[in-house]
Amino acid sequence: DSDHWYKYFAKMIPDNHYRVTHYADPVPHLPPESFGFHHTATEVWYNEFETKYKVCNGSGEDPSCADSVLFPFSIADHVTYMGFNLTE
16 A cells, blocks of 8 residues: 555655655646555745745645645646756
C-alpha cells in the first residue's frame, strides 16, 4: 500500500530531499490524497509568475502552497519551471 511505500522511501532517502511545484500545475496533485497517497514532506512552491517561492510547512500537504489552488489545471504551469518552458 502507499503508506508502506512512503515509509520505505522516507527511510531510504536522506532528509534533505524536496519537491518543487509551480502554481496550478495539476501533476503535483497526483495521485490524490483520497487514494491514500502522501507527498514527500518539503514542498517548494513557486507563485504563478515564478517571481517568488515559498518553502512550505513540511507536512507534504501544506494548504497554503499547491493545495491552495482551487482548480489546479494549468498545462502552462506544468510545462514551465524556473523560467524554462519545456515545450520550446
